[in-house]
Amino acid sequence: AQKITQTQPGMFVQEKEAVTLDCTYDTSDQSYGLFWYKQPSSGEMIFLIYQGSYDEQNATEGRYSLNFQKARKSANLVISASQLGDSAMYFCAMRAIIQGAQKLVFGQGTRLTINP
Amino acid sequence: GAGVSQSPRYKVAKRGQDVALRCDPISGHVSLFWYQQALGQGPEFLTYFQNEAQLDKSGLPSDRFFAERPEGSVSTLKIQRTQQEDSAVYLCASSQRWGGLIYNEQFFGPGTRLTVL
Numbered sequence: 117a118q119k120i121t122q123t124q125p126g127m128f129v130q131e132k133e134a135v136t137l138d139c140t141y142d143t144s145d146q147s148y149g150l151f152w153y154k155q156p157s158s159g160e161m162i163f164l165i166y167q168g169s170y171d172e173q174n175a176t177e178g179r180y181s182l183n184f185q186k187a188r189k190s191a192n193l194v195i196s197a198s199q200l201g202d203s204a205m206y207f208c209a210m211r212a213i214i215q216g217a218q219k220l221v222f223g224q225g226t227r228l229t230i231n232p
Numbered sequence: 233g234a235g236v237s238q239s240p241r242y243k244v245a246k247r248g249q250d251v252a253l254r255c256d257p258i259s260g261h262v263s264l265f266w267y268q269q270a271l272g273q274g275p276e277f278l279t280y281f282q283n284e285a286q287l288d289k290s291g292l293p294s295d296r297f298f299a300e301r302p303e304g305s306v307s308t309l310k311i312q313r314t315q316q317e318d319s320a321v322y323l324c325a326s327s328q329r330w331g332g333l334i335y336n337e338q339f340f341g342p343g344t345r346l347t348v349l
Binding site for chain 1 (some may be wrong): 261262275280321323325337
């Protein structure tokens with residue numbers, strides 16, 4: 117079954133610290149993609165970073181990096197030097213084939229709170 | 233516009249009423265998606281359009297849900313005879329291209345929060 121698991125319902129981090137949000141996935145596909153989205157209280161899903169299954173290097177986008185461990189089927193998001201504006205829900209998602217069609221499958225999310 | 237827009241942002245309906253939710257994708261985006269997000273959950277796929285063609289509607293929970301994109305741009309998600317379990321945020325997303333060997337990121341709108349009383 118195609119599934120994303122985020123085991124941390126909530127995390128609290130001090131401002132300026134680094135934070136790692138966990139994501140594990142389950143798929144039998146050889147080709148797949150992993151996404152991280154941020155959802156602030158306004159509700160909009162904001163794309164952060166993408167990792168393809170064949171990408172050998174971990175993806176990075178500014179303060180965001182994706183720690184991709186293919187053998188362990190994990191794709192953790194690392195945010196360096198956290199800021200108050202990073203407080204939001206974070207969703208890990210996988211592009212997967214379900215019933216012959218490509219879909220985005222989301223995890224249940226992690227609520228990140230940055231404390232001043 | 234610069235991003236995906238949705239209207240209305242909030243909708244309260246009495247059980248049994250019909251509702252229509254609108255999505256304006258980013259100009260030029262071929263692919264359009266609808267998701268349903270229950271409180272405290274991640275979004276769940278409802279349906280997918282490529283231009284005006286509805287290529288996948290496997291996520292629509294019942295035949296009360298209907299989506300269209302007649303001119304390959306604006307899309308409407310219609311829910312007939314709403315029920316309390318339909319209460320959720322409905323998110324629309326668009327992408328330059330989705331399928332084959334090309335998968336661009338999906339850009340999401342702010343969502344429509346539907347409350348069925």
